[in-house]
Amino acid sequence: MFVDERIVTLFKRNAHHTLTYWSVFFSFGLCIAFLGPTILDLQCQTNSTLSQITWVFFSQQFCLLIGSSVGGVFKRTLFSALAALFVSALLISVIFAIIPLCNNVLLLAIAMAVSGLAMGIIDTIANIQLVTIYQKDSAVFLQALHFFIGFGALVSPLIADPFLSETGCGNHTGNGTEIIHHFRNMLRNSPIAEHNITQSHLPHEGVEEDSNVHYAFWIMALINLPVPIAVLFLMYREQLIPCCPSSTPRLLDKDELAMETQQGAEGPDVEQKEHEAGGHGDIFSCCQNDNLRGLPVSFFMIHILGGMVLFMTDGIVGAYAGFVYTYGVAPPMSLPHKTAGYLASIFWAAITVGRLVSIPLSYRFQPVRLLMFNIAGAIVTVLMLLIFYTSSTFLFVGTCLCGLFLSSIFPCMLAYTEDILDYQGCATSVLVTSAGMGEMVMQVVVGSIIQTEGSYSFLLCGMIIACIGFILFIGLLLFHRMHRNYLTGTTKKSAMVEEPAPEQNGSPKTEQKEENEIS
Numbered sequence: 001m002f003v004d005e006r007i008v009t010l011f012k013r014n015a016h017h018t019l020t021y022w023s024v025f026f027s028f029g030l031c032i033a034f035l036g037p038t039i040l041d042l043q044c045q046t047n048s049t050l051s052q053i054t055w056v057f058f059s060q061q062f063c064l065l066i067g068s069s070v071g072g073v074f075k076r077t078l079f080s081a082l083a084a085l086f087v088s089a090l091l092i093s094v095i096f097a098i099i100p101l102c103n104n105v106l107l108l109a110i111a112m113a114v115s116g117l118a119m120g121i122i123d124t125i126a127n128i129q130l131v132t133i134y135q136k137d138s139a140v141f142l143q144a145l146h147f148f149i150g151f152g153a154l155v156s157p158l159i160a161d162p163f164l165s166e167t168g169c170g171n172h173t174g175n176g177t178e179i180i181h182h183f184r185n186m187l188r189n190s191p192i193a194e195h196n197i198t199q200s201h202l203p204h205e206g207v208e209e210d211s212n213v214h215y216a217f218w219i220m221a222l223i224n225l226p227v228p229i230a231v232l233f234l235m236y237r238e239q240l241i242p243c244c245p246s247s248t249p250r251l252l253d254k255d256e257l258a259m260e261t262q263q264g265a266e267g268p269d270v271e272q273k274e275h276e277a278g279g280h281g282d283i284f285s286c287c288q289n290d291n292l293r294g295l296p297v298s299f300f301m302i303h304i305l306g307g308m309v310l311f312m313t314d315g316i317v318g319a320y321a322g323f324v325y326t327y328g329v330a331p332p333m334s335l336p337h338k339t340a341g342y343l344a345s346i347f348w349a350a351i352t353v354g355r356l357v358s359i360p361l362s363y364r365f366q367p368v369r370l371l372m373f374n375i376a377g378a379i380v381t382v383l384m385l386l387i388f389y390t391s392s393t394f395l396f397v398g399t400c401l402c403g404l405f406l407s408s409i410f411p412c413m414l415a416y417t418e419d420i421l422d423y424q425g426c427a428t429s430v431l432v433t434s435a436g437m438g439e440m441v442m443q444v445v446v447g448s449i450i451q452t453e454g455s456y457s458f459l460l461c462g463m464i465i466a467c468i469g470f471i472l473f474i475g476l477l478l479f480h481r482m483h484r485n486y487l488t489g490t491t492k493k494s495a496m497v498e499e500p501a502p503e504q505n506g507s508p509k510t511e512q513k514e515e516n517e518i519s
Contacts, residue, residue: 007137007363014133018141020085020234021126022148027089027227028122029152029348030096030220031115035060036322036344037157040329040337041165041213048105050326054447057322059109060116061440067120068432074121075128079240082231085125088118089228096221100214124432131418131428139362139415143355146411150352153321155223157345160216164341298483303427305476306417307434312469313375313409314435315442316462320406321347322443323450323458324399330455332390343399350403358408367416368477370408375473377405379466386459410435420480 011018035042035057043053067088074084095115102108130145131138235241321344327333328340361370385398410431417427442465449457 025148026152029149033153033156057443060112063113063116064120065436067117068436071121071124086231091118093221093224142411143359147355153348163212163216301479310435311438315438318439319442319446327458347403350400351407354404354407367412382462
């Protein structure tokens with residue numbers, strides 16, 4: 001078979017949990033991708049500028065970072081983990097429903113902050129639960145998990161696209177003309193462009209046309225509703241809802257019975273080891289672990305460098321998805337708004353396909369090889385986009401390639417670092433937090449640079465970020481080698497200490513036996 005029978009058996013044993021965590025990540029994908037193509041309509045809805053609307057990205061990503069940091073708190077029991085997932089997925093539907101009612105940037109930023117908090121909790125809990133269930137076999141299932149992010153992020157722009165305004169603003173009044181003029185003038189900084197934009201709106205002055213983008217948000221709210229229902233059904237099957245006891249046996253009864261039998265044979269040392277290892281709790285409890293004192297520098301550097309690589313690569317994903325539409329409508333591309341709206345869909349479609357393809361690849365190849373290939377491919381793609389910056393055709397091709405290469409970096413890095421640390425560190429919490437921080441910071445930085453330096457700086461920023469990420473990855477490989485040498489040396493010392501023990505214990509017995517024979 002193409003996939004090992006053992007992997008299939010593991011999946012069947014934990015199918016309901018796994019499918020539920022995958023579906024929750026669909027909600028994550030829906031929420032992360034809609035801002036990019038709808039940014040101009042939301043800008044007009046809130047009567048704001050590009051620099052002001054950029055802070056909406058920041059509020060979402062900042063609270064995503066907070067949610068990722070504290071999300072591990074809810075993993076202590078299955079009830080708390082599933083309850084947090086249920087509330088978070090339901091909040092995302094509520095936020096989608098109220099976004100059309102946010103008529104200023106502050107209200108929109110608050111709504112995005114709440115959605116970011118829910119996304120961060122989903123991100124941490126789903127990753128931790130899958131790593132806990134599958135351990136060393138988690139790479140395949142993590143790739144599938146992040147495929148559903150891409151799938152949700154693909155659906156979101158496709159739903160929004162039919163409702164986008166052709167001019168980037170649903171209100172074609174004089175006020176709308178002023179906003180579009182302000183936005184375009186910041187990017188182009190050209191009096192000719194200002195004249196053209198003003199002239200193009202002259203026939204429409206005095207005629208109001210309401211934006212239809214609110215329909216897209218309401219549709220996404222309805223599409224997302226089955227996800228919290230699925231989480232609630234899992235809680236019902238696990239008999240975690242006191243008012244609704246299930247007549248069917250719990251899904252994990254057999255597994256728990258096997259674990260209890262195994263723990264009875266091994267004794268209470270298992271829980272003590274898990275406590276000493278630090279586990280996969282929230283990042284604050286990881287930092288407070290007393291057992292971190294005796295660990296080598298390589299242990300900490302693997303956490304730091306792995307997190308920094310994802311800070312850069314996920315920062316590229318967030319910035320590219322957020323501003324490729326803005327880059328497409330600006331010179332030298334000057335694509336129609338409807339056409340540029342497909343860029344975000346293509347980018348997320350490529351990420352979805354890339355993560356789907358990475359599922360069998362992660363079974364056949366080591367994560368470190370996939371990481372090297374993907375990061376190098378992303379650098380080459382952005383370089384080609386810089387070279388052919390006037391070609392609209394290559395912009396679509398490059399967007400597709402960029403999504404393919406960036407798609408599986410996060411799950412590969414998660415599987416790689418957890419494997420290095422033998423699932424005893426805090427890699428999941430650190431990596432999820434670092435990735436969220438990268439998206440938050442890079443979107444604000446790149447958006448500010450585009451505003452001040454022009455649209456060409458969008459690709460230049462991507463190139464610089466990708467190169468820094470590759471350098472950090474090389475450093476991660478070096479510290480991996482150091483950590484492996486440390487573990488090898490520790491194992492040899494332990495073996496040398498244990499080998500003389502039987503001889504020392506046996507020598508008195510031998511002498512006593514000889515004395516008895518003489519007597």
